[in-house]
Amino acid sequence: MANEAQELARNLAAGYVLVELITWEEDRALATVRDAAARLKRPLSTWSLSSGFGDQKGAEGADPAAALARIAATADARVFVLHDFHTAMKDPLTVRRLRELLPLMESRGQGIVITGPVSAVPTELDKEVLVMDLVPPGRKELSAILDECIKLTGHKGPLAADAGLKESVIRAAHGLTAREMRRMMKRILTAHPDFSKAHVKEVLDEKRQALRRSELLEFYEASESLSDVGGLDLLKKWLMDRAEAFTERARQYGLPEPKGLLLLGVQGCGKSLSAKAVSGLWGIPLIRLDLSAILDKESDGDQLRRSLRMAEGLAPCVLWIDEIEKGFSAHRVSGREEHGRMARAFATFLTWLQEKKVAVYVIATANSISELPPELVRKGRFDDIFFVDLPRDTERAEIFRIHLVKRGRKPEDFDLSELARVAEGFSGSEIEQVVISAMYDAFTQQREPEARDIRRAIAETVPLSETLEESIKELRDWAKTRARPASLDTKLMDLLHGGKK
Numbered sequence: 001m002a003n004e005a006q007e008l009a010r011n012l013a014a015g016y017v018l019v020e021l022i023t024w025e026e027d028r029a030l031a032t033v034r035d036a037a038a039r040l041k042r043p044l045s046t047w048s049l050s051s052g053f054g055d056q057k058g059a060e061g062a063d064p065a066a067a068l069a070r071i072a073a074t075a076d077a078r079v080f081v082l083h084d085f086h087t088a089m090k091d092p093l094t095v096r097r098l099r100e101l102l103p104l105m106e107s108r109g110q111g112i113v114i115t116g117p118v119s120a121v122p123t124e125l126d127k128e129v130l131v132m133d134l135v136p137p138g139r140k141e142l143s144a145i146l147d148e149c150i151k152l153t154g155h156k157g158p159l160a161a162d163a164g165l166k167e168s169v170i171r172a173a174h175g176l177t178a179r180e181m182r183r184m185m186k187r188i189l190t191a192h193p194d195f196s197k198a199h200v201k202e203v204l205d206e207k208r209q210a211l212r213r214s215e216l217l218e219f220y221e222a223s224e225s226l227s228d229v230g231g232l233d234l235l236k237k238w239l240m241d242r243a244e245a246f247t248e249r250a251r252q253y254g255l256p257e258p259k260g261l262l263l264l265g266v267q268g269c270g271k272s273l274s275a276k277a278v279s280g281l282w283g284i285p286l287i288r289l290d291l292s293a294i295l296d297k298e299s300d301g302d303q304l305r306r307s308l309r310m311a312e313g314l315a316p317c318v319l320w321i322d323e324i325e326k327g328f329s330a331h332r333v334s335g336r337e338e339h340g341r342m343a344r345a346f347a348t349f350l351t352w353l354q355e356k357k358v359a360v361y362v363i364a365t366a367n368s369i370s371e372l373p374p375e376l377v378r379k380g381r382f383d384d385i386f387f388v389d390l391p392r393d394t395e396r397a398e399i400f401r402i403h404l405v406k407r408g409r410k411p412e413d414f415d416l417s418e419l420a421r422v423a424e425g426f427s428g429s430e431i432e433q434v435v436i437s438a439m440y441d442a443f444t445q446q447r448e449p450e451a452r453d454i455r456r457a458i459a460e461t462v463p464l465s466e467t468l469e470e471s472i473k474e475l476r477d478w479a480k481t482r483a484r485p486a487s488l489d490t491k492l493m494d495l496l497h498g499g500k501k
Contacts, residue, residue, distance in 0.1 A: 004134055005035035012079065012111040013040060016130045017102050019113045020121065022309075023134035025177050026083060029115040032134060037079040042109075045074075048083040064088035068097050077109035086120035095122050102128055118306075136313040137178050142170045145178060149185035159195045172203035175314035180206065204285065207314060217310055218288040220320065222276040229270050229277055230402050230428055231395030235263075235386050235486035239274075243282055246316045246359045258383050259353065260319075260362030262376075264369065264483055265388030266472055267464060268429030271365040274388075275320045278363060285317045291327030295345055304345050308352050316359035324364040325371040346373065353381055368471065369478045377482065387479035388486045390465055390472070391428055395487065396420035399428050400454075403435045414451050423458050425465035434458050 011019060023029050030046065037044040047053045052062045053070060064085065071080055088094050105112070121129050137145065146169060150160055159165050173181050184206045192199050208219040226236050244250055245258045263271040279286035289311070294303045311319045321327070328346050353362060362382070366372050377385060391399060397420040401411040423431055437460075438453035465472060479485075 008036040009039040046081040153189040220286040222279040224276040230399030232486045268427035275363040321364040385483040387483040
């Protein structure tokens with residue numbers, strides 16, 4: 001919190017008169033402004049819709065117009081805190097009065113800090129306001145809150161003395177507000193006097209609940225692992241080599257925080273499945289961001305900024321953006337106003353992706369190169385770009401094995417090489433569906449599924465490789481010089497595995 005106070009003090013000293021401090025934690029926001037005002041040696045006055053400036057009586061003191069009149073009548077260099085004033089800025093008259101007041105305040109060395117959970121800056125004040133985010137409590141603050149809760153509950157279990165267990169709790173709680181942390185730890189410590197490593201999961205559950213309330217991000221409980229992904233040998237190795245990318249050891253070695261990965265390729269070939277598997281491999285939460293839904297709701301980029309801030313608060317985590325091209329596709333834009341809105345949102349995302357300093361690893365998937373903005377694939381945006389093609393013979397055999405085992409069947413009862421040959425041109429998801437379809441046929445006839453059932457399902461399916469032949473060729477041509485292959489060379493690997501040449 002000291003860093004935010006220092007930054008706020010610098011901004012006020014530099015001449016920013018109007019600052020929005022975005023947070024749900026009003027008490028922390030007020031403490032931050034108090035600290036900033038103390039650093040500047042300026043007195044502080046606080047106003048709210050319910051009580052005005054505190055010394056004012058009745059409804060007049062709580063009136064936004066009266067608040068601005070009070071500020072105009074105050075001559076000394078002072079910092080004013082206006083709680084939830086963003087609601088008042090929906091009134092054009094209030095906005096007009098505020099615009100007229102700002103030059104006078106600047107000449108006096110005054111400043112207004114508006115606190116609230118959302119930004120609602122009208123267009124008229126776009127060039128006047130500085131928006132700051134009050135980030136969730138950091139490691140030191142969470143550690144202090146944890147110690148406070150241990151003392152308050154009289155906890156005498158392992159957590160009181162085990163530094164490693166404390167660190168696990170603090171890491172799991174990262175992203176919660178101070179109030180959420182206090183409530184949660186008091187409840188958990190009271191319920192579990194024997195608090196151990198197994199109870200850390202309840203801290204993660206609290207974060208899941210917080211995300212459900214937000215409606216911006218989804219905490220995805222991934223059960224998938226790399227063993228569920230058929231083929232993609234090079235991509236798997238790349239991911240395994242970076243399993244310790246977020247550790248302190250990597251930072252001490254001199255490595256920067258990793259940025260992200262773009263998985264481009266044919267639909268249904270394992271891109272999303274790979275994103276889910278990374279969470280388990282790296283041991284960090286998987287957060288899904290529905291970019292299209294967020295951009296459809298917002299009018300000025302605020303929803304996207306809030307989503308990215310929330311993801312930062314949950315770091316370290318994997319931020320999964322499925323079909324990113326649909327979010328920023330030019331085909332979604334209609335009209336000049338819509339184009340400007342999307343351009344601002346896209347610029348917000350690119351800037352964040354390039355400059356973020358926290359351990360939020362972005363895994364974005366895309367099925368179409370024609371809809372993908374070229375700025376997104378520029379060097380430096382992502383750590384790497386992988387092209388995920390249709391599975392080769394040996395990969396298709398592996399995918400058949402995975403889905404047969406997943407459904408309680410023995411792969412040795414089927415000629416996987418023959419099935420892989422017949423299913424040439426099928427994607428991983430299409431192979432899964434033909435296995436399911438074959439099992440439904442066998443289930444209806446009250447018998448076990450056989451290879452002939454799968455062959456029949458294959459014959460009845462028209463794969464995407466036929467219906468989207470031109471699009472797949474376009475993807476392959478683009479990826480030849482711009483992306484890394486997710487699988488080893490098809491002909492070489494088929495030869496090494498005894499497949500067809």
